[in-house]
Every structure is written in C-alpha cells, then in structure tokens.
Amino acid sequence: MNYGMVFNTTGKVVKIEAIMLAVPAIVALIFAEWWYAAAFAISAAIALAVGFALTLLRPRNQLIFAKEGLVTVALAWIFVSLIGALPFVIGGVIPSYVDALFETVSGFTTTGATIINDVEKIGKSMQFWRALTHFVGGMGVLVFVMAVTSKATDRSMHILRAEMPGPIVDKLVPRAKDTALILYLIYIGLTLLLAILLLFGGMDLFESLVHAFATAGTGGFGIKNDSLASYSHYVQWVIAIFMILYGVNFNVFYLIILRRIGAAMKSEEFWIYILTVIASIAIVCVSLVSVLNVAFPDALRDATFQVAAFMSTTGFTTANYNAWPDIAKAVLLILMFIGGCAGSTAGGFKITRLIILVKKLGNDLKQTLHPRTASIVKFEGKRVDESTLEGVSGYLVIYLIILVATFGLLSLDPSGFGFEANFTASVSCFNNIGPFFSTSGMGTFADFSVFSKIVLTLSMLLGRLEIYPMLLTLTPRTWIKK
Amino acid sequence: MKIVIAGCGKIGKTIIASLxxxxxxxxxxxxxxxxxxxxxxxxxxxxxxxxxxxxxxLVEAGVGKAELFIAATGSDELNMLGCFAAKRLGAQHTAARIRDEENNDEGLEFMKTQLDLSFSLNPEQLAARAIYDIIKLPSATKVETFSSKRIEMIEIVLKPDSPLEGKTLAQIRKAAKSRFLICVVARNSKVYIPKGNFELKSGDRVGLIASESDTHKVLSFLGETPKPIKNVMVLGAGITSYYLAQLLLASHIDVKLIEKQKERCVEVCQTLKGGTVIRGDGMSQDLLLEEGIQNTDAFVALSGKDEENILISFYAMSQKVPKVISKVNRDELSSIAEGLGLDCIITPRKIVADVVVRYARALQKSIGSQVETLYSLFGGEAEALEFKVLQSFAYSSIPLKDLKFKDNIIIAGIIRGNNAIIPSGDDTIEPGDNIIVIAAGTNVYDLSDIIAAR
Incomplete structure (x- = not known):
C-alpha cells in the first residue's frame, strides 16, 4: 500500500474543502450571519491544518493500483464529511456532532436525509452549505480535485473508477484530467441553466442556486419544511424534468455536445431509463386519479415529480406520498432500488446493472433450454466481459447483504418506528434518496437513536461509493503490512 | 496532439508511456x-x-482527427494495412513498424510512398545500429550520433583507476588537448548537468560530447584505450542479429552467430554474405568455450529472453571478453543487471520510443527551431536533442555567455556546415546551425524553451 500517495491525495482534497468552506462564509457575510461566518472560517482553518498535516508524508513514488484508488476515495470522503460537519456544530445549528455528521454525509452522498426538524430556521449560509455539499458530492469530490488541479498521474484511472458510479467506467477523452473537466463543465452548465429557469419561476437568486445545487447532485435538501410543495407548478415541473436529466449518463450529454446526437440516441441505457420513468409516471398517475380522485393535471404533476425524485434518488417532495395508494407507493419503493444511470449523479443500484443482470438471466435461461448455445451478454452493442458480469452479480449480493444488515441494525432501535419506516429508511439512505415512508407521518431522521444514525451514516457512504471502497478501507487486512 | 496507437505489445506500451x-x-x-x-x-x-x-x-478511435497514427502490432502486413486505412480515414501522419528482412529491402521505399507512410519503425534495425556504434567505439557503453555524424555523444563508466577520479571539470578542461564537453553525469541514479566545480568519482556514468574526428583522441586522454574489435560472437540469430551481422561484415569485422533452431540457421546462411553460423545452444558454456569465447573481442547477447541474455553476459565477462553487450527489454531487469555490473545494455523498445517522440515533437509547431534528433539518456532521466535553427530564431548571433539558460540545460555542440564546434562562451547560434542540447529533468520542445531570460 502506498500510504504516501493515499494520504497526500486525501490531504489535497481536504485543502480544497477549505476553499469550498469559504463560499458559505461569504454567503453568511452577505446575509449578515456573523457568527456563522466565523463558524465557516474556523472550519476552513481546521480543514487547512488537517490538509497540511495529511500532505506532510511525502510519497516515495507515484505508483498507485486499484487498491490505493479505492482506499483514497473512501478516506477522502470520510475526511471531507468529518470536517464538513464542523460548521453545524461550531455554529450551534446542530449541537450533536453525530447529528451534524449525519447531515453532512447525507449532503455529500446526495442523500438529502435530514435530522433538522425546522429547516427554515437554520440560517441562509447553513442552508447554502447543505446545498453545496450536494453539488460537490454529486459529481464526486476527487473528480472535482482532478478537474481543478493538474495532479493527474498515469494511474488516476483507479481513482476515477473508484468514485464514478456504475459497473463500467470509461473516460470520455484520453486524459483523466480532461475527462473530469468535461464532466464538471457539463454538470455546471446544466446547473446554471436550471438556476436561470428557476429565476424565471419567481425564485430569488439564493433560492434558485440552492435548489439548482440540490437538484444537480440529486440530493434533495430543500430550504422549506414542506420541501417544494409550496412552490409554483412551473418550478415543480422544471425541477422534475431536471431531476430526470441528472439521472442520465453524462456520456449522453457529451455526445450531444459533440453533435453526435445519433450516437447519443442509440444509448440503450438511456431509453430504458426514460421508458421506466414514463411507465412509472403512468401507473402512479392512474392510481392517483382513480383511487384518490385527484384532478388529472395535479395527478400528472405530482406523479412526475415524485417518480423523478425517487428514480433519480433526489428525494424532493411535493405531495404527501404516505397517503398515496399502495400501488403508487410500491412503484416509488421499486424505483428507489433501481436508481439512475451509471455515470450520472444519481444513486441506487443503477439501472445499468439491472439491465445487465436481466440480460444475463435471459442468457442463463436460454442456456438451460439449449445447453449447447453459445451466447454472450451485449450491452450498448458491445459484449459485456465475464469479469464485469461477475462483478455485477457480486455487487448484487453485497448490495443485498448490506441493505439487510442496515435494516436489521435499525430494527434494534428500541423506540420502534415500525417496520415500514425502518425498512424504507434503510433503503432510502443506502440508495442515497432521502425521504422514507412512515405511517406515523414522521418526516425527518431526528428521532432515530444515535446508534441508528451512525449505522445510516455508514450506509449512506457505502451506497454512494458503491460499497467496495468503504468496505476495503474498513477491512483491517488492507492496512496491515505483509 | 492526438495520437492513435494500434498494437500494445512491448514496443507499443513503451511508445505510449513516452507519449x-x-x-x-x-x-x-x-x-x-x-x-x-x-x-x-x-x-x-x-x-x-x-x-x-x-x-x-479505427473510426471509433477517431483516427480521422488524429495527427499521428502508429501501427505497432506484431505483424508487418497488419501495420501497413492499418496505416493505409488510417491515412485514408484522415490521419495526418502514419507510422508503421516494419521489421521483417524481406520488407526492409529496396521495396521499403516503394511501400512507404505507396502507403504514404511518414516513417517506418524497425526496432531490430535500430537496435543493431546502436550495437554497431558501440562495437566501433568499444570503450563507450553507448554512442549516439547526431545528424551528418559530425558530433558524437559517448557514454562511459568511470573505472576505479580512471585518471579523472577526483578531478573537477575545470581541471580536466585545462589538461585536455582536444576539445570535448562533459555534459551530463549520472551518479546513484541521479542525473546532473555538471558545472566547472563538479568533481568526478569512479562509478559515474559520464556523457560527453566531442566532434567525431576527435573521439579517439579524447578517449585515449581519458585513459580508455582498448584495441579495436576484430571479431564478434553473437548469441541468437534473430532479426537483430542478422542486421548487426550485416553491418559488422560490411566493415570487415568477423561475426559468429550461435543459434539453436536449424531452420533459422539455414535461413541466415542463405541471406548473409560471410560470417559463421553455429547451430547449437548458446547457453551451453562448453559450446561457447569450444567456439573460442576466450579469444573473441566482443560478445553480444541477443536471444529472445532477457534473463538468458543477462546470465550469459556475466559468463562472458567472467571469461574476460573485453566488450560484452546484452539486449534487455524489460526495465526492471535492466536496472538490476546494471546494478550487478553489466554496464552495456541495449533496450530496443526505448530506441524506438525515442524515434516516435522526436517525430511527435517535430510535428508540434515550433517557433524558431525544429527537432532533428532525440535520444533519451540514463533511462529517460535526461535527453539529448538536436535542433535545426530556423531564420526566425530570436536569439541568434548572441554570444552564449550573454544568454541566460534555464537550469539543468546545456548547449553541448554546434554543427555549422561541415564544422563541429564544441561551444565556449564566445560562440554564437546562427540560423542554419544544428544545435545539440542536453536537458535533465525537463522536456525541451523548442530551442527558445532553453533560454530563461535575456
């Protein structure tokens, strides 16, 4: 293990976080939240100190392998979260550090699960910081660092692969740094477009930026207690459409920018994603109209918004889906599992993996019927090699194990929120969505026990980084020199 | 620049790494x-x-927009066809690895023009050439010639009894009768561009530049006076060995090739004019003794296996062969072998990568100069470049002592017409000159890159 490189890169990430922390500090100054500005400044100072401490150890060589890539990504996320929680505690917004950590991890992993019961009272700069964590966490902290610093070595592919979601990670252009830059430019471009559209919808600059950030990262932190329910229909429609867009593989956008629209429209994953969204909207809409007698335009809007929010793992809400018919709730729950496309900012199991698994299943069935058939799994017109297939199957197993473990540990909570709440909270955190179903009308995670919050925090990190980086970092064998 | 490389074998990977x-x-x-x-x-x-x-x-790889397409697969035909396709698809320049003997005769030029190849790469021939240069100048571990061969760069390893031991460069310069320049020194895997007060130690790898007519005088001044090589024993009769034998025989040096495979022996016998081909296992010490390894002037290990080459080279050294050269293709092995005392190692893929890098640099728009030759020295830690100075060069006709160069860069030679100048502070750079620059740790793309400020 090349400890030098691992800590050095982590240190660099933490230093960049110090700069990030300056942004909400400025926001605090603008809104005259003096004490919060100080809180951000202190946190930034701590981040700088930690960053320098981590970069003290000079790497003897630049050689990193898959192992170092995975551990670097996990460590960077852990450090960034630990430090990102400080402003909440120092500012006195969230007195308990565990709570603050939950909130920060929820931000960076773009979950959007909150422990703050009254989010309207925490101050604008704090709201901004929550949204900013979504924005940076969405595309990835290390991808960001790679895009802005020139420090991309030959083997930075290992880091890119460890942080970018999805079973197959390819670069858009030969250089990793350029790839990171292009991804961020598309990301920022889309976000600016969204912010401008929201400005037209009557939001002020602060509101539009915060919501654009939270949508971009498919996070879901709002600034109102009822999330987006009180905003205009126009705003809801715009955000719904952008949530769907952010769940699309960014390769598609890149192809569109290159004017290779034909190639972009050939993406199998894209169409299956869109069809899933449309089918889900149809089912939910019909159930709302027929069971709850909601007027069609409202039903369509709520259905679209909620389907987009769950499928893209954003987790904004505009309607009380807890009161929706079972079939609608079931669809939303299933969407929580599926998640967005690979190479997007969305979380979940990823529709890409599901497509590959289903195809593999079809192949296996065919093989049983005709034992001598030679068949391969094709995805996007290319053969999926054995190791990827194995990887996807293995991922399913570990995904289920962790989900079940989270659920089991959550059920230990003596307060007893009920089966439905515990289960959907585990699913929601692990897949980085945010809201959960509760019969008692419980809206936030504030009432969960400290132990449950720690479990969910870990679960969010595991889910965002797609399990292996965290798992590997938590395994003692990774760290023992042999 | 956008470059597409087809074929990622040993050669391909080395080219990728350098690019x-x-x-x-x-x-x-x-x-x-x-x-x-x-x-x-x-x-x-x-x-x-x-x-x-x-x-x-090829379309997916975007050859249409590529400035350079390099085909380095194992098959000549595939490479030629690939280059042809790439060119037709819009690649600006193409290069193919063409290494078989039958493709490298008179027909090569014809094929190159027909396929519109920018250049062809023949690792074996390049390696043979490099080995030949060393054999011609046996006290050096490496010899690089620059254009028109007026100036040579010689790499030597200082022996413990060298007269240079403990002397500074300024002292050496005073004592020397003929002009030469010690321009780069590698010590403990660190590379220095030495100044006048730099003190040489035994074990240093020294790169020096001298005009070609002076090299023998310079070497004898340095206490390196081996007798010229008259006969060479070569392990393996592969393609490299064949090219090497041709070169050696042409300059009347006797060659003995040792090859295991019967078919190959027959093949070489058919095409090679002169020389001796021995059929047998070159790893057998008995056979080597029988064939007179003790009396041979130089031993070259060119079998396909790095490990065999290294081991048998040590055996040859133990038999007091004056010059032992081995081909080692894997980096990690060559550094181990060097550490164990094998000082003359040839790495064909590095030589090829140098050629490609030079070409790529020449393609990049340079302002006042053009790269003519490029050699990487000491495992890529430093490089020697030859530039052609164009009319537009901004710093011409200024004495070198008035120019401020960047650190770790030195102007080691000037070729003006038929004259080779080992420069001193009063010399100037003129348009039309060829300039040799040695740089450690930095890459030089253009001659004006070397000047820090006026």
Whole structure:
C-alpha cells in the first residue's frame, strides 16, 4: 500500500474543502450571519491544518493500483464529511456532532436525509452549505480535485473508477484530467441553466442556486419544511424534468455536445431509463386519479415529480406520498432500488446493472433450454466481459447483504418506528434518496437513536461509493503490512 | 496532439508511456481485451479493443482527427494495412513498424510512398545500429550520433583507476588537448548537468560530447584505450542479429552467430554474405568455450529472453571478453543487471520510443527551431536533442555567455556546415546551425524553451 500517495491525495482534497468552506462564509457575510461566518472560517482553518498535516508524508513514488484508488476515495470522503460537519456544530445549528455528521454525509452522498426538524430556521449560509455539499458530492469530490488541479498521474484511472458510479467506467477523452473537466463543465452548465429557469419561476437568486445545487447532485435538501410543495407548478415541473436529466449518463450529454446526437440516441441505457420513468409516471398517475380522485393535471404533476425524485434518488417532495395508494407507493419503493444511470449523479443500484443482470438471466435461461448455445451478454452493442458480469452479480449480493444488515441494525432501535419506516429508511439512505415512508407521518431522521444514525451514516457512504471502497478501507487486512 | 496507437505489445506500451509523458492525447488499440485493460490501468489513455485494420474501430478511435497514427502490432502486413486505412480515414501522419528482412529491402521505399507512410519503425534495425556504434567505439557503453555524424555523444563508466577520479571539470578542461564537453553525469541514479566545480568519482556514468574526428583522441586522454574489435560472437540469430551481422561484415569485422533452431540457421546462411553460423545452444558454456569465447573481442547477447541474455553476459565477462553487450527489454531487469555490473545494455523498445517522440515533437509547431534528433539518456532521466535553427530564431548571433539558460540545460555542440564546434562562451547560434542540447529533468520542445531570460 502506498500510504504516501493515499494520504497526500486525501490531504489535497481536504485543502480544497477549505476553499469550498469559504463560499458559505461569504454567503453568511452577505446575509449578515456573523457568527456563522466565523463558524465557516474556523472550519476552513481546521480543514487547512488537517490538509497540511495529511500532505506532510511525502510519497516515495507515484505508483498507485486499484487498491490505493479505492482506499483514497473512501478516506477522502470520510475526511471531507468529518470536517464538513464542523460548521453545524461550531455554529450551534446542530449541537450533536453525530447529528451534524449525519447531515453532512447525507449532503455529500446526495442523500438529502435530514435530522433538522425546522429547516427554515437554520440560517441562509447553513442552508447554502447543505446545498453545496450536494453539488460537490454529486459529481464526486476527487473528480472535482482532478478537474481543478493538474495532479493527474498515469494511474488516476483507479481513482476515477473508484468514485464514478456504475459497473463500467470509461473516460470520455484520453486524459483523466480532461475527462473530469468535461464532466464538471457539463454538470455546471446544466446547473446554471436550471438556476436561470428557476429565476424565471419567481425564485430569488439564493433560492434558485440552492435548489439548482440540490437538484444537480440529486440530493434533495430543500430550504422549506414542506420541501417544494409550496412552490409554483412551473418550478415543480422544471425541477422534475431536471431531476430526470441528472439521472442520465453524462456520456449522453457529451455526445450531444459533440453533435453526435445519433450516437447519443442509440444509448440503450438511456431509453430504458426514460421508458421506466414514463411507465412509472403512468401507473402512479392512474392510481392517483382513480383511487384518490385527484384532478388529472395535479395527478400528472405530482406523479412526475415524485417518480423523478425517487428514480433519480433526489428525494424532493411535493405531495404527501404516505397517503398515496399502495400501488403508487410500491412503484416509488421499486424505483428507489433501481436508481439512475451509471455515470450520472444519481444513486441506487443503477439501472445499468439491472439491465445487465436481466440480460444475463435471459442468457442463463436460454442456456438451460439449449445447453449447447453459445451466447454472450451485449450491452450498448458491445459484449459485456465475464469479469464485469461477475462483478455485477457480486455487487448484487453485497448490495443485498448490506441493505439487510442496515435494516436489521435499525430494527434494534428500541423506540420502534415500525417496520415500514425502518425498512424504507434503510433503503432510502443506502440508495442515497432521502425521504422514507412512515405511517406515523414522521418526516425527518431526528428521532432515530444515535446508534441508528451512525449505522445510516455508514450506509449512506457505502451506497454512494458503491460499497467496495468503504468496505476495503474498513477491512483491517488492507492496512496491515505483509 | 492526438495520437492513435494500434498494437500494445512491448514496443507499443513503451511508445505510449513516452507519449503520455509528453502530454499527448493517446488512444490505444489492441485486439486483446486483457492488454487493453492493463494499458488503461497503467497509462492515462483511452483503450479500445479491436484490430488495427478494423474500420469501425479505427473510426471509433477517431483516427480521422488524429495527427499521428502508429501501427505497432506484431505483424508487418497488419501495420501497413492499418496505416493505409488510417491515412485514408484522415490521419495526418502514419507510422508503421516494419521489421521483417524481406520488407526492409529496396521495396521499403516503394511501400512507404505507396502507403504514404511518414516513417517506418524497425526496432531490430535500430537496435543493431546502436550495437554497431558501440562495437566501433568499444570503450563507450553507448554512442549516439547526431545528424551528418559530425558530433558524437559517448557514454562511459568511470573505472576505479580512471585518471579523472577526483578531478573537477575545470581541471580536466585545462589538461585536455582536444576539445570535448562533459555534459551530463549520472551518479546513484541521479542525473546532473555538471558545472566547472563538479568533481568526478569512479562509478559515474559520464556523457560527453566531442566532434567525431576527435573521439579517439579524447578517449585515449581519458585513459580508455582498448584495441579495436576484430571479431564478434553473437548469441541468437534473430532479426537483430542478422542486421548487426550485416553491418559488422560490411566493415570487415568477423561475426559468429550461435543459434539453436536449424531452420533459422539455414535461413541466415542463405541471406548473409560471410560470417559463421553455429547451430547449437548458446547457453551451453562448453559450446561457447569450444567456439573460442576466450579469444573473441566482443560478445553480444541477443536471444529472445532477457534473463538468458543477462546470465550469459556475466559468463562472458567472467571469461574476460573485453566488450560484452546484452539486449534487455524489460526495465526492471535492466536496472538490476546494471546494478550487478553489466554496464552495456541495449533496450530496443526505448530506441524506438525515442524515434516516435522526436517525430511527435517535430510535428508540434515550433517557433524558431525544429527537432532533428532525440535520444533519451540514463533511462529517460535526461535527453539529448538536436535542433535545426530556423531564420526566425530570436536569439541568434548572441554570444552564449550573454544568454541566460534555464537550469539543468546545456548547449553541448554546434554543427555549422561541415564544422563541429564544441561551444565556449564566445560562440554564437546562427540560423542554419544544428544545435545539440542536453536537458535533465525537463522536456525541451523548442530551442527558445532553453533560454530563461535575456
């Protein structure tokens, strides 16, 4: 293990976080939240100190392998979260550090699960910081660092692969740094477009930026207690459409920018994603109209918004889906599992993996019927090699194990929120969505026990980084020199 | 610059490594998915799995917008066809690895013009050439010639009894009768561009520049006076050995090739004029003794296996062969072998990579100069470049002492017409000159890169 490189890169990430922390500090100054500005400044100072401490150890060589890539990504996320929680505690917004950590991890992993019961009272700069964590966490902290610093070595592919979601990670252009830059430019471009559209919808600059950030990262932190329910229909429609867009593989956008629209429209994953969204909207809409007698335009809007929010793992809400018919709730729950496309900012199991698994299943069935058939799994017109297939199957197993473990540990909570709440909270955190179903009308995670919050925090990190980086970092064998 | 490389074998990978280091955008193509995977993991490139002649794959790799397409697969025919396709698809320059003897005769030029190849790469021939240069100047571990061969760069390892031990460069310069320049020194795997007060120690690898007519005088001044090589024993009769034998025989040096395979022996006998081909296992010490290894002037290990080459070279050294040269292709092995005392190692793929890098640099728009030759020295830690000075060069006709150069860069030679000048402070750079620059730790793309400020 090349400890030098691992800590050095982590240190660099933490230093960049110090700069990030300056942004909400400025926001605090603008809104005259003096004490919060100080809180951000202190946190930034701590981040700088930690960053320098981590970069003290000079790497003897630049050689990193898959192992170092995975551990670097996990460590960077852990450090960034630990430090990102400080402003909440120092500012006195969230007195308990565990709570603050939950909130920060929820931000960076773009979950959007909150422990703050009254989010309207925490101050604008704090709201901004929550949204900013979504924005940076969405595309990835290390991808960001790679895009802005020139420090991309030959083997930075290992880091890119460890942080970018999805079973197959390819670069858009030969250089990793350029790839990171292009991804961020598309990301920022889309976000600016969204912010401008929201400005037209009557939001002020602060509101539009915060919501654009939270949508971009498919996070879901709002600034109102009822999330987006009180905003205009126009705003809801715009955000719904952008949530769907952010769940699309960014390769598609890149192809569109290159004017290779034909190639972009050939993406199998894209169409299956869109069809899933449309089918889900149809089912939910019909159930709302027929069971709850909601007027069609409202039903369509709520259905679209909620389907987009769950499928893209954003987790904004505009309607009380807890009161929706079972079939609608079931669809939303299933969407929580599926998640967005690979190479997007969305979380979940990823529709890409599901497509590959289903195809593999079809192949296996065919093989049983005709034992001598030679068949391969094709995805996007290319053969999926054995190791990827194995990887996807293995991922399913570990995904289920962790989900079940989270659920089991959550059920230990003596307060007893009920089966439905515990289960959907585990699913929601692990897949980085945010809201959960509760019969008692419980809206936030504030009432969960400290132990449950720690479990969910870990679960969010595991889910965002797609399990292996965290798992590997938590395994003692990774760290023992042999 | 955008460069597509088809074929990621040993040669291909080395080319990729050098080009990525030069900050080019590289797209690698190979038919073996495992190789593609490995290349993508080790280098900052995009990898595509496919054949070098597969149209769709070439289009996917974007050869249409590529400035340079290099075909370095194992097959000459595939390379030529790939280059042809790439050229037709819009690649600006193409280069193919063409190494078989039958493709490298008079027909090569014809093929090159027909296929519109920018240049062809023949690793074996380049390696043979490099070995030949060393054999001609046996006290050096490496000899690099610059254009028109007026100036040579010689690498020597200082022996413990060297008269230079403990002397500073200024002292050496005073004592020397003929002009030469010690321009680069490698010590404990660190590379220095030495100044006048630099003190030489035994074990240093020293690179020095002298005009070609002076090299023998310089070497004898340095206490290196071996007798010229009259006969050479070569282990293996592969393609490199064949080219080497041709070169040696042409300059009346006797060659003995030792080869295991009967068919190959017959083949070489048919095409080679002169020389002796021995059929037998070159790893057998008995056979080597029988064939007179103790009386041979130079031993060259050119078998296909690095390990064999290294081991048998040590045996040859133990038999007091004055000059032992071994071909080692794997980096890690060559550094181990060097550490154990094998000082003359040839790495064909490095030589090839140098050629490609030079070409790529020459393609980049340079302002006042053009790269003519490029050698990487001491495992890539330093490089020697030859530039042609164009009319537009901004610093011409200024004495060198008035120019301020960047650190770790030295102007080591000036070729003006037929004269080779080992420069001193009063010399100037004139348009039309060829300038030799040695740089450690930095890459030089243009002659004006070396000047810090006026």
């Amino acid at each position: 990525v280091k030069e900050k080019h955008e590289v797209i690698a193509l190979d038919s073996d998915p495992a190789v593609v995977q490995q290349v993508v993991n080790t280098f900052d490139v995009i990898g595509i799995c496919g054949n070098a002649t597969d149209m769709t794959k």
